Amino acid sequence: MPEGHTIHRLARDHRMWFAGRRVVVTSPQGRFDAAPGLDGSRLEDTEAFGKHLLYRFSRGRWIHIHLGLFGRLTTSATPKAPPRDTVRLRLANRDWYADLVGPTRCALIDAADRAELLARLGPDPLRAESRPSAAWARISHSDQPIAALLMDQRVLAGVGNVYRAELLYRSGLDPHLPGRELREEQWLELWEDLRRLMRAGVRANRIVTTRRNDRERVTGRVRSEDATYVYGRADEPCRVCGTLVRVTDLMDRRLYWCPTCQN
């Protein structure tokens, strides 16, 4: 679930449903200490930076959430169901409640913490003010493979294992190509494609990277098995050339790619 598009979608939805109103903040699991201090105060706004979600409260306080690999934030309409015992944080008002489960991080932070967080993130393709040059400065001087650079949140904020594999497939680039061997115009094309893919991801609230004509079924809702070119398709035939999709370990993550289309 959680790459940048998920977080931006949550920020957008929660701004609509929770911002500008008082919110009941509880921690059914008991592991979020700040809950009592914030409980009943007004949520001013939500923000998304890469995979980080922030809820702004008065007096320079934010709840900082990072879902990590298995975290989930689900929102439902009232009446409230009793929380399961793993719910770290529940935000609620009269109409809605959101339950956070299994996050890597859920903490109360101040303006300095927030500034520190933003300072260590690369440009987020989903934010209007982001510029690709900020990432290019690092990529163009790095010996790291482009597949590793794309997932490095200091280089680029919000890209995860699915988008990086799919982006590289769509561009025809070998994932192992060192950053310094990429040409600037290739990088700018990657950036544009990322924006396109991730914006579509926010809209649909899911990742779909296949072009219409490359799907087995062209009409109707995109089936999950048709949504990607290479991610999660190890040993299945490439949709374009038929070569078996390969999976390799790169920096402890599974990297999917087509050795024929990407070189």
Add this chain to the structure above:
DNA sequence: GCTAAATGTTGAT
């Protein structure tokens, strides 16, 4: 019922 795997990050060796 058990195990492994999953769209992630941090901090120690």
Add this chain to the structure above:
DNA sequence: TCAACCTTTAGCT
């Protein structure tokens, strides 16, 4: 490079 952390689910038995 490796382990730790956070939880759910799919695929076994």
